[in-house]
Amino acid sequence: MLQQKQVTSVLNKQKKRDEWFLTEYSVNPYEGCSCNCLYCYIRGSKYGENMSEHLAIKANALEILEKQLRNKASKNQYGVVVVGSATDAYMHQEEKYELTRGFLKLLLKYRFPVFISTKKLLIKRDIDILKKIDATAILPSDLKDTLKRGTILSVSISSLDEKITDILEPGAAKPSERLQLLFELKKEGFLTGVNAIPLLPFISDSDAEMEKIIIAAKAHGAEYILIGGLTLFGTSSADSKTLYYKFLERYDRSLITKYDQLYGDGYFAAKKYQQDLKERADRLCKKHEIRNKILAI
Ligand code: SF4
Structure with missing residues (x-):
């Protein structure tokens, strides 16, 4: 049984449109995420080392979200809404609670476009609603001629x-299951792609490993691939940097020195690395003729 939380707001307006994901709003049905990725940016003392033990559902979220969407729609303030920016909207608890599905029904009702990035297969359950959103959402005027559709997956x-x-x-x-999911979503007619974020320094970020991901993405129907680096936050026992270093000890201790050089005491990889990753990603996407952005133009 998940903890029940009462909330006063669900729809978060971003300061500006996200350049990568094209989103202007975010909604999160749950607090925490049972995918439990060690590198997850939401980690920290709030959720502990095992985030599954501290999950919460926003019990009154549908009522609040409906008010907020009605208000934005009445002012014609449409924008792409990311469903699950700080949780995977399809983590397995969603099968029972169906709150993400409830969110989608409201987004359909008020005609907001959506962006979803997931590592779970449960999204297939909601293909019916996602198709309706895709066909009926109202786009911000500057995306009407470029995006042309209401769902990005x-x-x-x-x-x-x-x-x-x-x-x-x-x-x-x-x-492999996520790639198969991508293939199925593409077959259903959606605009689909891969978020290769984060690529793991010295593990999955070499040209050869990046190419493998790009080739697999394209073969499974990705129209775009977004490639980004790894951020490691915090120093407490439940923070991503601490947990990721534990993973390195288990996976390959020799990488620890390289990570120390790359991250130092900070959370972000050195600027030079980030620039190099971007340049290599751009070059490889060009080589394999796949977009490194969502929009075709
Ligand atoms: S799926 Fe996303 S939100 Fe969930 S733990 Fe992994 S990185 Fe965090």
Whole structure:
């Protein structure tokens, strides 16, 4: 049984449109995420080392979200809504609670476009609603001629190696299952792609590993692939940096020195690394003729 939380707001307005995901709003049906990825940015003392033990459902969220969407729609303030920015909207508890599905019904009713990135297969349950959103959502005027549709669906992949993802993303579907999901969503006619975020330094970020992911994404119907680096927050026992370093000790101790050089005492990889990753990603996407952004123009 999940903890029940009462909330006063569900629809968060971003300061500006996200350049990568095109989103202007975010909604999260749950607090915490049972996918339990070790590198997850929401980690920390609030959720503990095992986030599954501290999950909460926003019990009154539908009522609040409806008010907020009605208000935005009445002012014509449409924008793409990311469903699940700080949780996977399809973590397994959703099967029982169906709150993400409730959110989608409201987003359909008030005609808001959606973006979802997931590591779980349960999204297939909601294909019916997602198709209706895709066909009827009202887009911000500057996206009408470029995006042209109301639903953007990504699967998230950090590595194709199951030995790695079984440790790093213990509650997520296997990468091969996510690729199959991508294929099925594409077959249903959706705009689909891969969020290869985060790629793991010295593990899945080499040209060869990146190419494997790009080729697999394209072969399974991705129209775009968004590639980004790894951020590691915090120093407490439940923070992502601490947990990720524990993973490195288990996976390959020799990488620890390299990570120390890359991250130092900070949370972000060195600027030079980030720039190099971007340049290599751009070059490889061009080579394999796949977009590294959602919009075709
Ligand atoms: S799926 Fe996303 S939100 Fe959930 S634990 Fe993993 S990184 Fe965090």
